[in-house]
Amino acid sequence: MNKSIPIKEILVEDGAVKSIAHVMEKVGVGHSKVMVVCDDNTYKAAGSCVISQLKDGGFDATECVLERDGMLVPDEGALGEILIKMQKDVKFLVAVGSGTINDLVRFISFKTDRPYGIVATAPSMDGYASSVSPLIFKGFKRTYPAVYPVFIIGDVDIISRAPYDMVTAGFGDILGKYTSLADWYISSLVADEAYSEDIASLVKISIEKCVKASRGIVNRDKKAVKELMEALVTSGIAMLQFGNSRPASGAEHHLSHYLEMKEISSGVERHFHGTKVGVMSAIVSAIYHYIFSLAPDEVERLMSNRASQTREEYELRIKSTYGAMADEVLRDLNNFYLDEGKRRQRQDKIRDNWERMKKWVEENVPSGAHIRGILREISAPEMPDEIGVNRQLLGDALLNAKEVRQRYTILRLAEDIGLSTEKILEAVLKH
Template sequence: MSDALDAALARATDTRDVVVGRGVLTEAGRRIADVLGQGPYVVVADENTWAVAGEALTASLRAAGCALAEPLVFPGRPALYASYDNCLTVGERLGDATAIALGAGTLNDLSKLASHEHGRPYAVVGTAASMDGYTGFGAPMEADGVKITRPCPAPAVAVLDLDVVAAAPGFLTASGYGDLAAKIPGGADWILADVTEVEPIDTAVWGMVQGGVAMALARPSDLAAGDPDAFAGLVEGLALSGLAMQAYAGTRPASGAEHYFSHLWELDHLGADLDPPLSHGFKVGIGSLAMCAFHEVLVERDFAAIDLEAAAAARTPWDRIEADIRDTFTGALADNAVKETRAKYVTGDDLVARLRPLVDDWPSVRERLRTQLVTSAELAGMLAAAGAPSRPEDIGLTAADVRATFPRAMYYRSRYTALDVAWELGLFQELVDDTFTRLWV
């Protein structure tokens, strides 16, 4: 285990062991038993992940003296979805056993939330470098037409065999690459929240994620070729991202506005009818491109020249904003967006006070943002080399579709991002227009 993983585990609240390396699947039973005891265990898989590693994991658990209940193996087709009814299915199977998720995002999230609701820990054995949620706190789950991240503890043990994940279908690796690339614009959003004192940066947690992102994203072509040695940085980067979420007890270290594009497209069932369905990481990758482009035009503006008192006086009243939200969304999603947007809405002197540090120190803030960001063109090249979507059309969208998602993403969550900065300064629509006029024509 690397020094970075050791340091992150020292801050983690739930995970006590992370195993990353070639051939470590054979150690899974012993490492899980050392932390969680002899069981009984229920392996939660689908037909695809069971075929890849089910027998090897079972053999490793038996060799460690663990008791095994009947595994829960979901069908391999259609692809499993992170919906609460599937979570209930996992919970019903557990009985007095402990879950071991064998798979990636959805299987991990279902096992995570079901285990939490039954008051016990769980373990995960990853089969693809497809997302950063392996060691993450919380589980994105859809219920009643709204997808939210439900609070629940991360796994006690995570085992990630580089030979197994390197042999996974290339689209899964590309998905993980897209998810990790989101840390670039997500980090820029956190810088803005830090400067405005809405959500100060935890420097130790920041380092867990941002310290390894550049290395983890540095070999996209080798990842696309399935070179196991190239996966060490990507897999560790994904694991560190999840551990950072644990340490922070929230998802801010790993996501910003780019994830809201993905969540909204998921709620619209974008690509759900494909085989395989369009992945979270693919949608996040396009959301990251959109936000890198938005940041690109934002940092070119001279915020130091802005009259904050005039901006505050021009702030749209809340009743008009709520009406616009209810025109933008329907049903439970509208109610949720109203609640989330109201939580971050300020006016008058409070708005001036929030934005004053940003305006007064804009040259240094701009430099911090430029250091954090890559251009949308650079990011598109990186995504393409990894085999991930690099333009809206790659996931069945047009530039106009992405453009229409910007106001929905701003309203969707209370988390403070570049979208909110532009909105509060009265520049939101202007910057969106500039993004699509100059960069995404």
């Protein structure tokens, strides 16, 4: 692992959880009061062992177990429960879990100025090393500033026994980097966003590690699971080094976040975030290859015929789509993409960089069919209908998910050149 990062200890190996007391001492925690945060599932997987190991190591360890009938949601209720259960003299937090637990504890750590470490229970997402927390606030999923962990422990014995859909979710999260890197690259050319080739290379390493491990994942081969976990941590390190999630999150994540908000508001059964990311990365890849198959004169024709949207039309769409969350969406975006002067500037850059972007996509973004093939190899969902997304919902997401963030993606580029959602949906379903 890269030792220049601020995380003091990263330990991914068999039996790593037994070293937690030693790791705590090594990173300078001291024998202060510790609160271990987990849910009822992660308590059984590793939480009880963590508490036992800490107590045997001389730590005053208390616990906060978030018990839920269904999946734990990272919302105001969960945050409040942790704060209520946290005693005033707690000096350090230990998160035991994966995505949701880590996001909750990371945010609490940031807000209360108490450092934390994470003991992973599944290789299910790439946020272990990041410094942001995707949380649900008033039903709207957005990313909040947080803080990186002091240490990351991934006990391969534990994570290799995680539910298989959590393992494939982590795999899907990494495959999403194919398209998130593409979004980052085109944004650097079209929207003048800062871009780092060194950090992009780090993300590419995580993709290579993940794909390399694919054949062993199905059999829960420990070496393959270790490779996957290291890929997830590497991706998180890239975000940490850049300062936000841009290197590892693009349109495929926006689509996933949008679907998650719809699921939460309707109360339907949810799939893991990384599972959606994997499926949506194939969708976004198909969009990339369709758009960059267009001839420059066709792009020019689309731009010339593009109809502007009035503020009233735009706000009506947002309000009808996002309901009670609409005001927050409108406030965050601040009508940024309604500015036709800025759009014309982006269109000029699209023209100027068309062949350069096309070449980059051809060399770096595998086809949607190829991504689906990789997912199929590990018996993970590959098609939208496998995660409960029908044609209507997919079209709805393609139209509205770009409003989740102001970030420039291929969905914004499609909007800039004047491609309709119907045309994009038709092209996606053919690929």
